[in-house]
Amino acid sequence: MPAYRPPHISPSEITPKDIYLSRRSFIGAAAAAGFGLAAGGEAWAAPLSAAPGPYKLNEKLTPKEAVTTYNNFYEFGVNKEDPSQNSGAFKPTPWSVKVEGMVGKPKEFGLDEILKMKLEDRTYRMRCVEGWSMVIPWIGFPLSAILDQVEPLGSAKYVAFETVVRPEEMPGQGGLFQPLPWPYIEGLRMDEARHPLTILAVGLYGETLPNQNGAPIRLVVPWKYGFKSIKSIVKIKLVEEQPQTTWKNSNAREYGFYSNVNPAVDHPRWSQATEQRIGEGGFFGTKRVDTLPFNGYANDVASLYSGMDLKANY
Amino acid sequence: MASISAAIPALPRKYHAASIWALYVIGLCPAAWYFYQAATGGLGFNPVKEFEHLLGIWALRLIIATLAITPLRDLFGINWVRYRRALGLLAFYYVLMHFSVYLLLDLQLNFAAVGGDIARRPYITIGFAALLCLIPLAVTSNNWSIRKMGQGWIRLHKVVYLIAIGGAIHYVLAVKSVTSGPFAHIALIGILVAYRLFRRPLLNWKRGRRQPAQLAR
Numbered sequence: 107m108p109a110y111r112p113p114h115i116s117p118s119e120i121t122p123k124d125i126y127l128s129r130r131s132f133i134g135a136a137a138a139a140g141f142g143l144a145a146g147g148e149a150w151a152a153p154l155s156a157a158p159g160p161y162k163l164n165e166k167l168t169p170k171e172a173v174t175t176y177n178n179f180y181e182f183g184v185n186k187e188d189p190s191q192n193s194g195a196f197k198p199t200p201w202s203v204k205v206e207g208m209v210g211k212p213k214e215f216g217l218d219e220i221l222k223m224k225l226e227d228r229t230y231r232m233r234c235v236e237g238w239s240m241v242i243p244w245i246g247f248p249l250s251a252i253l254d255q256v257e258p259l260g261s262a263k264y265v266a267f268e269t270v271v272r273p274e275e276m277p278g279q280g281g282l283f284q285p286l287p288w289p290y291i292e293g294l295r296m297d298e299a300r301h302p303l304t305i306l307a308v309g310l311y312g313e314t315l316p317n318q319n320g321a322p323i324r325l326v327v328p329w330k331y332g333f334k335s336i337k338s339i340v341k342i343k344l345v346e347e348q349p350q351t352t353w354k355n356s357n358a359r360e361y362g363f364y365s366n367v368n369p370a371v372d373h374p375r376w377s378q379a380t381e382q383r384i385g386e387g388g389f390f391g392t393k394r395v396d397t398l399p400f401n402g403y404a405n406d407v408a409s410l411y412s413g414m415d416l417k418a419n420y
Numbered sequence: 421m422a423s424i425s426a427a428i429p430a431l432p433r434k435y436h437a438a439s440i441w442a443l444y445v446i447g448l449c450p451a452a453w454y455f456y457q458a459a460t461g462g463l464g465f466n467p468v469k470e471f472e473h474l475l476g477i478w479a480l481r482l483i484i485a486t487l488a489i490t491p492l493r494d495l496f497g498i499n500w501v502r503y504r505r506a507l508g509l510l511a512f513y514y515v516l517m518h519f520s521v522y523l524l525l526d527l528q529l530n531f532a533a534v535g536g537d538i539a540r541r542p543y544i545t546i547g548f549a550a551l552l553c554l555i556p557l558a559v560t561s562n563n564w565s566i567r568k569m570g571q572g573w574i575r576l577h578k579v580v581y582l583i584a585i586g587g588a589i590h591y592v593l594a595v596k597s598v599t600s601g602p603f604a605h606i607a608l609i610g611i612l613v614a615y616r617l618f619r620r621p622l623l624n625w626k627r628g629r630r631q632p633a634q635l636a637r
Contacts, residue, residue, distance in 0.1 A: 172465040184599050187464055236596070238466060285597035356597070375541055375593060377533070382466070389458045389467045392525060 151316060154309040156245040159226030161303065161406075167229065168240035170311045172385035177318045178234065179337055180285050181269065181276040188278065189318035196275045198314075198321035198338070203252075207266075207343035210257030217322055221308060223247040228305055230328035232335075233367045233401045239381040244326055245309035250300045258296070258344050265299040266349035267292045267325060268341040286352055292336040293349035293363065294327065297410055303328055303403060306339070329403040331365045362420040366411070367401035371420050428498060440506050447510040450478050451517055472521045479514035480591060480605050482507055483584050487612035494623065505561050508580070512558040515551050543593030550586035553579050581616060584609050 179189035182196075199217060206212040229243045253265070269290040273279040279288050298304060307326045308315060315321040320337025327334050333353050343349075353361035360374050369379045380394045387393035400407050411419075431439060454474045458467040463474075486507040492498045527533050537544045557577055559565075566573050588609040595602050 176465040180597075184597065186466065186470075281600070283598070283600040283603060285599050372540075375543055377536065377541075382469075384465045388461075389463075389471075390525065392468050392528065394528070 152314050153312060154221075154225065154245050154314055155312075156225040156227045156309070159228045161228060161230070163229045163231065163241065165231070165241045166386070167243055168383070168385045173240060173242055173310060174316050174318060176240075176384055178236075178332065179278075179318055179320065181278045181288070181290065181338075182318065183278045184285050190316075192277045193317035196272070196317040196321070198317060201322045201340075203323060203339055203342060205252060205256045205342045205344075207345050208259040208262035209344050210259060211255070213256050215252065220306075220323060223251055225308065226305075228307075228326070230303075230326060231401050232326075232328065232332055233381055233397065235331035235333055235361070235365070235373060235378075237376060237378070237381055238384050239395075239397075240384050243311055244305065244307040245312070246305035246307035246326060248302055249304045249306050249325070250302070252306065252342070253300060253344075256344075261346050262344035263296055264345050264347065264349050265294050265296060266341075266343045266345050267294075267336045267339055268343075269336055270338045270340045286356055289340075290336060290352045291349065292325070292334055292351050294334075295348075295410075296344075298327070298407075301407060301410065303406055329366055329400040329407045331367060333361070334365050364411075364416075364419050366407075366416065366420075367397060368399060368416055368420070369397040370399070371417055436502055440502060443503055443506045444510065447482065447506065448513070451475060451514065468521065468525045472518060472526060475514050475518040475521060476591070476594075477601075477605070479511050479518055480587050480609070482511035482514060483580070483587055484605065484608045484612065486511060486580065487584060487609070490619070491612065491615050494619065509558060509561055512554045515554055519548070519551055543590050546586045546593070547590040550583045550590065553583050553586075557583075581613050584613055 175190045176186045177189040178186070179193075182189040182192040201217040203215045203220065204212075205215065225245050225247055227243060228246055229241065231239060232242050233239045249265075269288075270276075271279060271289045278285070294304070305326050307320070307324050308322060310316075310319060315324065320335075320339075323339050324337040325335045325339065334351075348363060351361075351363055353365075354363055367378075372378050378397055381397045383393040383395060398404070454463065454471055457463045458471040461467070463470040486504055489500055489504045489507070492500060523529065523534060527537075538548045539545070557580060560569065560573060560576060569576070588606045591602055592598060592606060598606070
C-alpha cells in the first residue's frame, strides 16, 4: 500500500467556505420561499473532520458544485439535476442501519455511533456506467470496520445492501412511471466488501453527505461502476448466496453483478473505452480520458478476480 | 367535430405566408436558446450531452407535429397542411444539429469512434439510418419536386413513418429506463403512425354516414 502523501490541491481550486455557505443560505431561502419548506437537507450539512487515509490520488478534484448537482439517484428523479432539486424534504436524521443475517451479533447502528467511527479522507475516482467520471473527496471508513463488529459467520459469502423507501420524501419513488422497483438493492462478494478500498461514506468535501449524494450513509466501491455504490443505506445483510441487485434485475444482459470498470468490455449499447470528466473542459472542449481497468485500481483489486473470465462476469 | 374547427378563427389568407415564416423562426428558437444556455453554463455540468439530448427530443416533437397534421384535418376539420413542410424541415434541421453536436462536440471528430458507434451500437445505427432517410425528403420538400415527381413524391414521403418509428426506437434504446417523458413521445409516435392504418376505413365510414343524408335531400 502506498504511503500517504497529502493531495496537491491548489487553494485556488477550493471554493472558499463563506462563498458556498452564502450559496447554501440563498438556496435554503429560495426553497423556503418557493415551497414553504424549511430546507431540511441543507440544515444537516455540518463540518466533518477526518484523518488522512490511505490511497492518495494526484488528480484534479471535480468541483463541489458538480459533485452535488450532477447526480444519478433515481429515488429523486431520473434527470441529473433532479436529486439536488427534489431532495429538500428528505430527512437524513434520525437514521440507523441494521446489520443482520449470517452474523454472530446482529446490530442496529445509530447515526451518532456511525459518525464516531474512525473517519478518513478518501479521494477516489468515480466512473459511471454511462461514460462519465469524477474525482471526489469522500469522508468515510472501511466497510470492514462495521462487518468486524457483527462477527460474520463462516457461511456468509456475500453482503446485500438496501436503500431506504420513503415515497413521501423521495418523489422519484412515487408516480405513474417508476424507473426501477424499490427498494434499490445492491451486493458485494465478501472479499470485495472487506477490501480496504471499500468504504461507507458519510461525507464529502469536508462536510456530511448532501441528500442528493446519498445522505446520511452510502457505499463507495471505486473500482466498480457508480451504480454499485448504493446510497442512503438502511440495511446490510450477510448472506450465503449471491444477492439480487437492482440494475441486474432490471436488465441482466446490460448490467452484471460484478460491474467492475472495464474499458475492454463494452456496454451493449455504448462503448466503455473512454470517459468524460465532468466539470472540466466545458461546452466547446469536452474532456475525454481513457478508462482504466478497474478504474485505475487494478494493482489493488485485480487479484480478487484472478482466474475469472471478466467478459463473462461483467 | 366541425364545431372544433369553427371555434378556431381562420387566419386570413394574406397572412398565410408570413405565418409559415414565423413558424420557422419560432421553431428554431429552442435550439438557439439551448445553445446560448449550454455556452454560458446554464445546462449543468455536462452541457454537450444535455444539448445533444434536447435537440434529439425536439426533433422527435417536430416529427410528431408533422404526423399530427393529417389526423387534425381528418378528425377535427383543422386544416394546417400549409405548415407541414416547415415542421418536417425543422425536424430535419434538428436531427442534423443533433448529429453535428454528437460528431463535433461529443466525439470531437473522432471518426473511428463515430464509425464504430454506427456499426456496433444499434441505437446509433438506427438513428443514423433515420438521418440518411430524412435527406431525400428534405431535398424534395419544395413545390417544384412535387410537380415533377407526382405520385412518386407521395410514395417517397411515406418513408417518414419509418423514420418516426426509427426515431422512437432510437430514443427507447438510448435511455436507461423508459420513464414518463420518453413514454409520452413514443406513445404519440405509435398512435400517429397506427392512425395511418385505420385512416382509409375511417374516412370511408365517415363518407358513408354522410351519404344517406344527401340521398334524402
